[in-house]
Amino acid sequence: MPVRVSRAELGRTTLARQHLLRRPPAAERSAVEVVGDVGGLQAQHADMPYLGLAARRDGPVVDAVQDALTARSLVKATVMRSTLHLLPAGHWPSADVTSAEGRLASWRPSARRAGLDLTELNAAVREHCARPRTVDEVEAFAAALHPGVDAAAAIPGGVSRAWWRLASAGGGLVHVPPSGFWREHGEHRVVDGAAWFGAADRPSPDEARAGAVARYLRAFGPATRADVARGVGIRGKRPLAVALDRLELRTLAGPDGADLLDLAGLDVVPGDTAAPVRLLPRWDQLLVAFDDRTRLLDADVAAHVFRRNGDVLPTVWVDGRVVGTWSPAAPGDPVVQVTALRPLTGDARDAVEAEARRVLAATGQDAAAEVTWSDDGPGSVRAPR
Structure with missing residues (x-):
């Protein structure tokens, strides 16, 4: 069996x-x-x-x-x-x-x-x-x-x-x-x-x-x-x-x-293995390579990530699951915008901001860029630290 x-x-x-x-x-x-x-x-x-x-x-x-x-x-x-x-x-x-x-x-x-x-x-x-x-x-x-x-x-x-x-x-x-x-x-x-x-x-x-x-x-x-x-x-x-x-x-x-x-x-990796914060880009293959994506994100979150025009937004990952979307910094506009789709603690937000700056540094961009937050998603109220 x-x-x-x-x-x-x-x-x-x-x-x-x-x-x-x-x-x-x-x-x-x-x-x-x-x-x-x-x-x-x-x-x-x-x-x-x-x-x-x-x-x-x-x-x-x-x-x-x-x-x-x-x-x-x-x-x-x-x-x-x-x-x-x-x-x-x-x-x-x-x-x-x-x-x-x-x-x-x-x-x-x-x-x-x-x-x-x-x-x-x-x-x-x-x-x-x-x-x-x-x-x-x-x-x-x-x-x-x-x-x-x-x-x-x-x-x-x-x-x-x-x-x-x-x-x-x-x-x-x-x-x-x-x-x-x-x-x-x-x-x-x-x-x-x-x-x-x-x-x-x-x-x-x-x-x-x-x-x-x-x-x-x-x-x-x-x-x-x-x-x-x-x-x-x-x-x-x-x-x-x-x-x-x-x-x-x-x-x-x-x-x-x-x-x-x-x-x-x-x-097979144990389910309680620590999963650090990660930021993945638009159309990342991880989100388009499955027929069933429930191992990675919930249906209400998926509705915000997968757009009707076929677009797949950049995603924020906390504890191994998608909890938000983000907009990478652009030339001349060094602001990283993050939209929370799940309640996030202050510590989790700090970790997301640190990861955003690490990604900027890895791609040769300004690691001191501002990170702004929007809480527009389902259940995305700010959680206590």
Whole structure:
């Protein structure tokens, strides 16, 4: 009979694997290693992976990440759940193949309406991207290959960048620095990953999914099958089952009795383990990589964190759970704003302010910035010290 895991044990175990219970110092764990340990860092916004790493590793983070991107040991690419991430170069091939499967499935109906073969289109674009190209250049090249084809008209509801979406669906492209650099918001360029890394080998889809699932469980487990499918971005029960069959797993019972999968040999952390205050960035993967997020936050708090437009706000964590949101300091506006969604003691508020200043210092910002508070959330009255 599977060993039952409490909600507290589940939450602490996940936070431990995310380096959110103990931040390793730079001398102990490199930026590349930490990014790999935690399953990659969301990178839709230039600054977010730096804030995510600052929460998970002691020491300055800007040069560490930028140097790794320049050295090609870290890479920025569209992978898990078809979103931009930073991840170690060695993890990219399997993440890319797995992600491409889902994107190809999504865009094939539109491609058929346009009379396009997505695999052939992607192969041509990757060859074109043997040197770095802007998205405009990729779109112009793809459109020139198929004169008279209106890609946007073939997509129900219409989208921006129709040719780019179809041409890049098959994956294989990575961002070129300075894309991925701290506060770099300029037009990005992409290049064929095989040219960038000097290797053309890509794993089979089955191998890729197994590798991606193993890394997911190591970073986020124990987890249900639905969690794994969502976090990795795998469609269909059979592809997930094939991936799981390749791994050495154990099964645990969750707080509600549901089966939880984990890699054999990994530990469950006691539920009473201390969980220090942490500040996580917008869209942090920890909050989007689960089908069931109750190990991390309550439903009324989630309603304030997950916005109707799909946005996921930066979060404040106290005692292992989300208790508020925050707005990081911006250039020219060094104020950090915190909104409490749960009652917080004076000591907890002091710890949040100290953590905010530590994150600012780790990202090379003014650690003396003002921290302001708003108490607008459910039950967020100021608690006694």
